Amino acid sequence: MVRLEPRRQHSQAMVYLSPVLAILMTLVVGGIIFAFLGKNPFDALYTFFILPINNSYGISELFVKATPLVIIAVGLAMGFRANVWNIGAEGQLTMGAIFGGGLALYFHDSESILLMPAMFVLGALGGAFWAAIPALLRTKFNANEILTSLMLTYVATLFLSFLVHGPWRNPEGFNFPESRPFPDAGLLPIIFEGSRVHLGTAVAVFVVIAGWLLLSKSVIGFQLRVVGKAPQAARHVGFRQKRMVWFTLLLGGALAGLAGLFEVSGPIGQLQPSISPGYGFTAIIVAFLGRLHPVGILFGGIIMALTYLGGELAQITLGLPNAVTGLFQGILLFFLLACDVLTKYRIRFGAIAAKGRTA
Amino acid sequence: MGVATVTSTTGEAGANTVKGAGPAQLEVRGVTKAFPGCLANDDISFRIEPGEIHALLGENGAGKSTLVKIIYGVLQADEGALIWEGKPVTIASPHDAREMGIGLVFQHFSLFETMTVLENIALAMNDVRDMDALRKQVLEVEKTYGLPLDPDRHVYTLSVGERQRIEIVRCLLQNPKLLILDEPTSVLTPQEVEKLFETLRRLADEGCAILYISHKLHEVKALCHKATVLRGGKVVGGCDPREETAKSMAEMMIGQKLTAPDRGEARQFGDVRLAVSNLSLESDEQFGTDLKGINLEVRGGEIMGVAGVAGNGQNELFRALAGETEQEAAPDSIKIDGNPVAHFGPRRRRRLGATFVPEERNGHGAVPDMSLSENGFLTAFRRMALSARGLIREVPTKSFADNIIKTFDVRTTGSGAEAGSLSGGNLQKFIVGREILQDPGVLVISQPTWGVDAGAASAIHQALLDLAAKGTAVLVISQDLDEIYAICDSVVVMAEGKMSKPRPMADVSIEEIGLLMGGLHDLEGQTNPAHDTQVEGGRLGQA
Numbered sequence: 001m002v003r004l005e006p007r008r009q010h011s012q013a014m015v016y017l018s019p020v021l022a023i024l025m026t027l028v029v030g031g032i033i034f035a036f037l038g039k040n041p042f043d044a045l046y047t048f049f050i051l052p053i054n055n056s057y058g059i060s061e062l063f064v065k066a067t068p069l070v071i072i073a074v075g076l077a078m079g080f081r082a083n084v085w086n087i088g089a090e091g092q093l094t095m096g097a098i099f100g101g102g103l104a105l106y107f108h109d110s111e112s113i114l115l116m117p118a119m120f121v122l123g124a125l126g127g128a129f130w131a132a133i134p135a136l137l138r139t140k141f142n143a144n145e146i147l148t149s150l151m152l153t154y155v156a157t158l159f160l161s162f163l164v165h166g167p168w169r170n171p172e173g174f175n176f177p178e179s180r181p182f183p184d185a186g187l188l189p190i191i192f193e194g195s196r197v198h199l200g201t202a203v204a205v206f207v208v209i210a211g212w213l214l215l216s217k218s219v220i221g222f223q224l225r226v227v228g229k230a231p232q233a234a235r236h237v238g239f240r241q242k243r244m245v246w247f248t249l250l251l252g253g254a255l256a257g258l259a260g261l262f263e264v265s266g267p268i269g270q271l272q273p274s275i276s277p278g279y280g281f282t283a284i285i286v287a288f289l290g291r292l293h294p295v296g297i298l299f300g301g302i303i304m305a306l307t308y309l310g311g312e313l314a315q316i317t318l319g320l321p322n323a324v325t326g327l328f329q330g331i332l333l334f335f336l337l338a339c340d341v342l343t344k345y346r347i348r349f350g351a352i353a354a355k356g357r358t359a
Numbered sequence: 360m361g362v363a364t365v366t367s368t369t370g371e372a373g374a375n376t377v378k379g380a381g382p383a384q385l386e387v388r389g390v391t392k393a394f395p396g397c398l399a400n401d402d403i404s405f406r407i408e409p410g411e412i413h414a415l416l417g418e419n420g421a422g423k424s425t426l427v428k429i430i431y432g433v434l435q436a437d438e439g440a441l442i443w444e445g446k447p448v449t450i451a452s453p454h455d456a457r458e459m460g461i462g463l464v465f466q467h468f469s470l471f472e473t474m475t476v477l478e479n480i481a482l483a484m485n486d487v488r489d490m491d492a493l494r495k496q497v498l499e500v501e502k503t504y505g506l507p508l509d510p511d512r513h514v515y516t517l518s519v520g521e522r523q524r525i526e527i528v529r530c531l532l533q534n535p536k537l538l539i540l541d542e543p544t545s546v547l548t549p550q551e552v553e554k555l556f557e558t559l560r561r562l563a564d565e566g567c568a569i570l571y572i573s574h575k576l577h578e579v580k581a582l583c584h585k586a587t588v589l590r591g592g593k594v595v596g597g598c599d600p601r602e603e604t605a606k607s608m609a610e611m612m613i614g615q616k617l618t619a620p621d622r623g624e625a626r627q628f629g630d631v632r633l634a635v636s637n638l639s640l641e642s643d644e645q646f647g648t649d650l651k652g653i654n655l656e657v658r659g660g661e662i663m664g665v666a667g668v669a670g671n672g673q674n675e676l677f678r679a680l681a682g683e684t685e686q687e688a689a690p691d692s693i694k695i696d697g698n699p700v701a702h703f704g705p706r707r708r709r710r711l712g713a714t715f716v717p718e719e720r721n722g723h724g725a726v727p728d729m730s731l732s733e734n735g736f737l738t739a740f741r742r743m744a745l746s747a748r749g750l751i752r753e754v755p756t757k758s759f760a761d762n763i764i765k766t767f768d769v770r771t772t773g774s775g776a777e778a779g780s781l782s783g784g785n786l787q788k789f790i791v792g793r794e795i796l797q798d799p800g801v802l803v804i805s806q807p808t809w810g811v812d813a814g815a816a817s818a819i820h821q822a823l824l825d826l827a828a829k830g831t832a833v834l835v836i837s838q839d840l841d842e843i844y845a846i847c848d849s850v851v852v853m854a855e856g857k858m859s860k861p862r863p864m865a866d867v868s869i870e871e872i873g874l875l876m877g878g879l880h881d882l883e884g885q886t887n888p889a890h891d892t893q894v895e896g897g898r899l900g901q902a
Contacts, residue, residue, distance in 0.1 A: 217753075218750050219746045222736065222751060226729075230727070232719075232723045235705075236681060236705060237705055238682065238706035238707075238709075
């Protein structure tokens with residue numbers, strides 16, 4: 001007889017062990033799935049997780065993929081801490097790309113060094129604007145931000161599709177649904193020669209540090225933790241929930257918008273119908289994998305970036321569908337949430353005894 | 360129908376009905392029960408005779424509830440035996456317990472608010488075929504035991520005392536031979552308590568054994584024939600409560616000498632520091648109580664008590680004073696040191712020198728899974744300057760928490776411990792200490808010693824007295840009349856969202872407070888029990 005017994009105090013060890021455990025179990029289950037697909041599980045796992053990073057270019061690609069994940073996840077984690085469930089980061093990312101990228105297209109022959117900073121600002125504004133809609137609906141009409149932010153994602157991606165098929169299509173682009181390439185002044189500088197690692201990666205590191213300071217050391221971070229953990233206590237001391245909804249959604253939206261801008265002005269270099277392989281959704285997993293803590297998110301982002309690289313290689317060398325990436329991400333989130341139960345409960349073997357312990 | 364299997368003897372509280380001979384109704388023999396990290400029951404033995412009212416005394420955590428759960432079949436003992444009418448028995452579930460004739464009236468009721476009394480009773484019965492027959496049985500039991508209750512009323516319209524009657528009627532319908540009551544009076548007015556006691560005495564006279572769990576000693580003294588005292592999971596003594604004083608029993612319970620709080624010299628009162636005038640607020644909860652024209656003034660140095668049965672608007676009053684409610688009252692309906700604050704949120708009220716301690720510790724007064732340091736910061740960061748330029752100042756924050764822990768003798772591993780890991784008494788000392796060390800001009804505190812052990816309770820009482828002696832106006836919202844008598848200078852009573860005029864503690868008898876707690880509504884009921892006509896001879900007049 002196996003059962004769960006509540007722990008007296010949360011296990012700190014399990015808080016850190018649970019992601020490790022989840023990754024191990026994902027590998028085991030992943031291996032089994034590969035075996036069912038008729039592949040040697042060890043070869044397949046090697047292809048998926050080791051091969052992508054056994055050279056320096058692979059490692060640099062890891063950082064390129066991790067950059068948007070980390071930036072978005074830090075913003076989302078702020079909201080999740082305060083019980084604000086923004087799951088529309090993908091849409092906010094897209095809006096950031098449209099706003100910031102739009103500026104680059106408008107000044108497509110500019111050589112000004114001011115263009116890039118202005119694109120940063122507009123990218124962040126675009127994301128924040130898109131997140132402000134769920135914030136308004138939640139605070140004014142008590143509409144669930146999970147639904148509104150998710151649905152706005154589809155609006156944003158379709159809007160981008162409309163733009164690159166129509167008004168913003170490259171006049172010299174042979175009718176492909178793509179914008180003009182951004183001018184050089186609108187492209188992020190590469191920080192390591194010979195790779196695609198761009199300025200955005202440095203920004204991601206800065207976001208992690210700033211996020212950690214905000215969350216752990218600032219009064220506003222304290223407020224959002226209290227709002228999330230004990231709403232009644234927050235009300236008692238006058239930390240307003242609505243302000244936290246606005247703050248976390250605007251911050252999360254701005255960071256997602258920035259990440260979107262980095263994609264289009266970094267690795268992509270133009271606007272096209274699809275600018276993200278679901279970074280905004282994967283960042284949700286990254287946030288939880290990193291225990292909603294900015295430093296943890298840094299590691300979580302790198303691990304999830306690996307699943308993207310591994311998925312690409314699995315397509316090429318093993319002939320597996322791209323869905324393998326999503327599959328691994330899903331399995332990992334599943335096991336992560338399951339393992340988290342162990343921070344509050346321990347597994348016991350034996351007959352049922354006590355239900356309560358009050359005396 | 361009913362329990363009248365043994366013919367009723369005379370109406371006197373039945374000392375003479377306790378029989379020495381014959382098998383005990385229930386004998387508990389060497390019961391031991393361990394939980395991870397605590398031995399809740401350690402070799403507990405005692406016996407209850409038929410017709411005996413037996414008190415189980417002990418502080419929170421002494422092991423009373425565990426023992427009750429074992430007797431009622433919710434838990435199984437690790438060791439030891441239960442002997443029922445001379446035969447060893449295994450009680451595997453509450454269902455078994457009820458079959459055997461054990462009834463339990465819980466401290467917290469399990470009733471459906473939107474259903475009628477009769478429907479609620481039917482739900483608890485194993486098989487009900489005929490509602491009319493059940494109605495007859497219910498009325499019969501109500502009549503026999505003086506428990507007036509209209510079977511067709513909806514539960515949400517009933518007072519707490521009336522709701523408890525439903526639970527008791529439920530039990531009586533099953534012909535119990537042993538009735539267990541867990542802290543039954545914590546929600547009743549003194550008059551309702553007296554009515555309950557009459558019912559219990561009558562039941563005992565008819566041979567029903569009663570196990571009465573309480574920490575209210577004067578009640579045990581008035582009602583019970585025998586008492587078993589538990590401390591730390593062990594039986595530390597037995598006594599005849601009628602021959603003991605409340606003080607001697609209390610000392611058995613806590614295992615040390617009791618010192619009454621030191622009230623100091625007769626205090627001088629200063630200016631009015633907290634003034635509430637004509638405050639009316641609609642409750643934001645579905646079954647909440649609206650506040651109706653509340654007036655009160657608390658002067659510097661004064662401790663005013665707010666008495667009343669739970670659910671008569673005390674929570675709403677606390678939230679209105681603390682600034683937690685969304686709805687706004689006229690600005691000057693609440694004044695702190697003369698400043699109108701009713702339109703302010705909690706932070707601006709605190710800036711003016713008011714502090715607040717809510718009833719619920721976990722999740723309201725403190726965040727359970729944050730450290731004590733952070734919980735200290737929670738309400739004190741502005742007044743104690745624990746933040747600068749939007750950042751938390753770590754060193755002063757930690758030393759503020761350390762200071763609370765030291766000054767108020769909070770037993771914990773340190774300021775890094777999670778608040779939720781502290782015992783109720785220690786966390787309450789921390790929360791009260793946090794507000795007192797902010798040197799408030801006004802302190803509003805709700806149920807200061809609810810669920811707190813006697814040692815911590817007396818420390819908190821002393822701290823409140825000391826705070827008032829320094830000139831703070833203190834408002835204590837409490838259901839515990841003993842507490843109000845112990846520390847308050849004056850008292851107001853809340854009933855149905857209205858508040859009585861303040862009275863000096865010295866001039867007001869416990870009976871008067873009891874009548875006010877019942878509210879005007881019940882006063883009318885006493886002379887003209889209009890809605891109780893179906894139950895003739897309701898014994899309402901005999902408070």
